[in-house]
Each structure stands twice: as structure tokens, then as C-alpha cells.
Amino acid sequence: MSSALVAEVSGYRFVNVWDLVPLTILVYDHLLTLDAEIDYMWRKPKRFGFFLFVLLRYISVVATTVIININFRNIPVERCSP
Numbered sequence: 001m002s003s004a005l006v007a008e009v010s011g012y013r014f015v016n017v018w019d020l021v022p023l024t025i026l027v028y029d030h031l032l033t034l035d036a037e038i039d040y041m042w043r044k045p046k047r048f049g050f051f052l053f054v055l056l057r058y059i060s061v062v063a064t065t066v067i068i069n070i071n072f073r074n075i076p077v078e079r080c081s082p
Contacts, residue, residue, distance in 0.1 A: 019071050023064045030061070 037057075041050055 019068050023061070023068060026061050026064060030057075 041053060044050070
């Protein structure tokens, strides 16, 4: 394996690992505020603001998860050939 290919694969993995940082922060934030969310949002009557809150709060987790799944796929075979 050439050193250029090793460097590219290593850089690719390094970038992919850093993609996990936003998801980790989002999940941590959601877990920290889950008790308040349950008390103030889920146990109250549902209004437009509730649905807007849920949409905006959880779409970021879904979008970040989708992006990470796309980025963590295998390196294309075309990049591995000399």
C-alpha cells in the first residue's frame, strides 16, 4: 500500500471521527434537559408551540445521524486503486 493512500485513508477516518462530536453534544444536551422537557412540554396541553419545539429539537438529531451514516460508509474502491 502506498504511503499516499495510507495518508488519505487516515485523513478520511480522522474527519469521520470528528463528525461524531456534534452528535455527542446534541445527545448530551438532550439528556441533560430531558426531565425539564418532560415536565414543561410533554405533560402540558399540546399546542402549536409544542409541535414546533419537538420538530426543531429532534430534527437536528435526525439530520446529524443521517450525515454521520453517509460519511461513515466505506471509502469508494476508485480511491483505493493506484
